[in-house]
Amino acid sequence: MNPKPVNWIENAAGRRVPDRVNGEPVVPFQGVGKYKPQGRTAGRPIRVCQDYPGDGDKRAPDLKTALQRCGLKDGMTISTHHHFRDGDLIANQVFDICADLGLRDLRWFPSAAFPCHAPLIRHLDSGVIHHIEGSMNGPLGDYCSRGHMNGAAVLRSHGGRWQALQDGEVHIDVAVLAAPCADAFGNCNGSDGPSACGPLGYAEADAQFADHVIVVTDHPVPFPCTPWQIPGQLVDYVVVTDRIGIPEKILSGTTQLTKSPDRLRTAELIVRFAEAAGLIRDGFSFQTGAGGTSLAVAHDLSAMMKEKQITASFYLGGSHALPVQMMQEGLIRAIIDIQAFDLEAVRSARDNRNHISCGPFITYNDHGKGNLNSLTDIAVLGATEVDVEFNANVVTHSDGRLMHGIGGWQNCVHAKTTVLAVPSFRDRMPVIVDRVTTLSGPGELIDVVATERGLCINPRRTDLLQAVKGSGLPVIDIHDLHRTVLEICGGPPDPPKLTDQLIAVVKWVDGTVLDSVFGISRKV
Amino acid sequence: MSSAGRHGNGVRSDCRIRFDADASGVQIDIQSKVKSLYGRQIEEQIRDDLKRMGLQKARITIEDAGALPFALSARLETAVRRAGVTVKSPACPEQRIQPEASPKQRLRRSRLYLPGNLPHLLINAALHEADGVILDLEDSVSAGEKDAARVMVRNALLAVDFADCERMVRINQLPMGLEDLEWVIPYGAQLILLPKCQHADQVRQVVEKIDALDPGYPVWIMPVIETTLGCFHALDIATASDRVASLTLGLQDYLADLGVPQTPEGRESLWAKSQVVNAARAAGLGASDAVYTDVSDADGLRQYALQARQLGYEGMGCIHPRQIKTVHEVFRPSRDEIDRAQAALRAYDQGVAQGTGVTAVDSKMVDAPIVKSAQKIVDLAVKLGLLDADWRTRDNRSRT
Secondary structure (H helix, E strand, O other): OOOOOOOEEEOOOOOEEEOEEOOEEOOEOOOOOOOOOOOOOOOOOOOOHHHOOOOOOOEEOOHHHHHHHOOOOOOOEEEOOOOOHHHEOOHHHHHHHHHHOOOOOEEEOOOOOOHHHHHHHHHHHHOOEEEEOOOOOHHHHHHHHOOOOOOOEEEOOHHHHHHHHHOOOOOOOEEEEEEOEEOOOOOEEOOOOOOOOOOOOOHHHHHHHOOEEEEEEOOEOOOOOOOOOEOHHHOOEEEEOOOOEOHHHHOOHHHOOOOOHHHHHHHHHHHHHHHHOOOOOOOOEEEOOOOHHHHHHHHHHHHHHHHHOOOEEEEEOOEOHHHHHHHHOOOEEEEEEOOEOOHHHHHHHHHOOOEEEOOHHHHOOOOOOOOHHHHOOEEEEOOOEEEOOOOEEOOEOOOOOEOOOOOOHHHHOOOOEEEEEOOOEEOOEEOEEOOOOOOOEOHHHOOEEEEOOEEEEOOOOHHHHHHOOOOOOOEOOHHHHHHHHHHHHOOOOOOOOEEEEEEEEEEOOOOOEEEEEEEEOOOO | OEEEEOOOOOOOOOEEEEEEOOOOOEEEEEEEOOHHHHHHHHHHHHHHHHHHHOOOOEEEEEEEOOOOHHHHHHHHHHHHHHOOOOOOOOOOOOOOOOOOOOOOOOOOOEEEEEEOOOHHHHHOHHHHOOOEEEEEOOOOOOHHHHHHHHHHHHHHHHHOOOOOOEEEEEOOOOOHHHHHHHHHHHHOOOEEEEOOOOOHHHHHHHHHHHHHHOOOOOOEEEEEEOOHHHHHOHHHHHOOOOOEOEEEEOHHHHHHHHOOOOOOOOHHHHHHHHHHHHHHHHOOOEEEEEEOOOOOOHHHHHHHHHHHHHHOOOEEEEOOHHHHHHHHHHOOOOHHHHHHHHHHHHHHHHHHHOOOOOEEEOOEEEOHHHHHHHHHHHHHHHHOOOOOOOHHHHOOOOOO
């Protein structure tokens, strides 16, 4: 598939990256905000309404028929979305059908993959799927890391996925969109029905840019489906099936407040820091995600806002019960949301007009007329590793194995103040390291690394360093913390044992190649 | 074939090590989640430890969930000892700091109990800023793991950074507790909690044993009074030795002895609590209350601590780090303590200005540990708003 030789270049972040990936030319990372492509955005082909049923009934008898009617061919790109998270029942069916149809060398372009997609490994083995461009975690990440996939994975942020479609880097031939509620015309939403998942933000890109769009639902409603997040004007076929997702896995249990004393301490330090730095003031905005530490941050923040009678202008989702409650209590004016993590968020997105459902174009896209992320005052995020230059890794573990998707992480680091909440080490694995195994975000965008041992403030942020002086907060030089961690863990770890096979690239939010991921030695 | 340690679901920062002496040379099999990062170092450490223990032949199997070096050595030594092998010299990690005595009258508002056999709870214990950490060998360690806990606690005392926390160890009831002392006294323990203490003689036995082990500095004793008889002997116990620094009590055993359940009002333990704190004060010591056992009940904890403070206690035990903040809020330093600390620091400043290292307030010597503890009280008072940060220049008195 790749007749031209690959040249290796050192990009602006000092990382060795290829100039071609899966045979296609790519642009190396040039620095934050440096790469500005020209031209017009990509689009779908023009369609005429005469080619669609006059009565608006676009139902196909089953998914196989719908896929056949889309004219699927070898080598095409099929996309799905991840709003059902580990409870998705559709992506696997799509590729089982493709295998039945004898198709080969397909590209799967999901907004994210989950452990429930492990059955796709046999289609990767047999060549039905050539490679995946989407988050690679769990069993698929392991498969990819061991060098078994035919092509290299391309890892993008949620905003980067939109950018890739919009800039014409990736073209979707067929998008299969599971929708919890849809009418026969294809109007659909995520708020109602047995598989309700809340906003369908990630699916918006697929609906807009794919040549063909199939909506699959297990909750058909009479026209018009209200409200519609995705309009039927973008939809070719509607398939009604028994079940599209497993509800208890759709609303994952990530929204539990942590009991870990170390994480609670980290959360407390972050809130005290935000207060000391003057970030918590009337009209501020924040994003804390749904991890254990982040949730504890939101919890402490809520108490402080009540006490000081402060109202936030917006909370950037994914959302869950806590920000919803804060909005009900008048502590947050609006929630801007791509996805819901629990039933409370699903309900709120459906019933509350200040809970805005939208796609990554609105929230995360670098190539748009403005950036909501840079409007956000504080973002609290995680990482698998952070180095002494504040560079962070979210996609691989220290041993080089692909483990996590980028999600919205790369987009969110554009916040005015980005805080990474991480333990300084996990068991015997240093998290504060000399040099990150894989670069997912440049250190110049990371302002604070918050750990159980104290806060490391990026020396570039002299304003923050000045602001926390005399606050009594434990502020540590990141080099000192690194030394402490190595002392605890028993010296520096050995470098990861990697092969020279490129198994994935990490794209930056602008579509340039930020880093390469190599295979792990099979002996490990 | 013997084994030590834990591995499996939910186990972190620990490992299970199997040892078989029936081997030709040293064979090491490592399964570890950090094998690619630290596999080589783990193997080197095991070889060094075996050499130190005097073993030329061993078959070692390690199932590791990210144990830190001190825990790895502890599990190895325990497995070897369990096989009945006499070790030449123990698998001790390098000593981090030169141990020294803690000030006898130091701040003891909170002491955090830590099960001695669970390394993952020991590693970051000091971060929660309790005044003391208790490495427990007694009730939180099952009968079959007492040997493993001794080795783990010894290695933790040597290797883990407990920062400004007083390093306390709760030994087992005597006579087993006397043997426990051999595992902790030479390795940096600063205070021994003596459980189920009923007689002054038990204190003297512990002091005698500590002296025989010759740590090079006074190790303090905090007798735990947990029986009705112990309550009657509280003053004898408090005055049994000048090494007794504080008294505390254990309510669960006391109430079992009395045969009544614990109530939120605590009338059933009022006499015991008053008795113990009064005995301590009569002997010129402080006293520290028992623990509050419902970790999730923050209001209950505050009420409990307030009652203890009203009775005269200067602190209490904590079974979870999240209790510490509340306890510290309740047991703020008194005006008297702050005044004394200010006086000590002023005297010290003057001493430094005059070029003398040691100085005195009234007739009491002010040396480095006193200065350190005085500074801590003053810092705390400033932090709590009881004293202005510039008190040195303003010469004002503390507010209460």
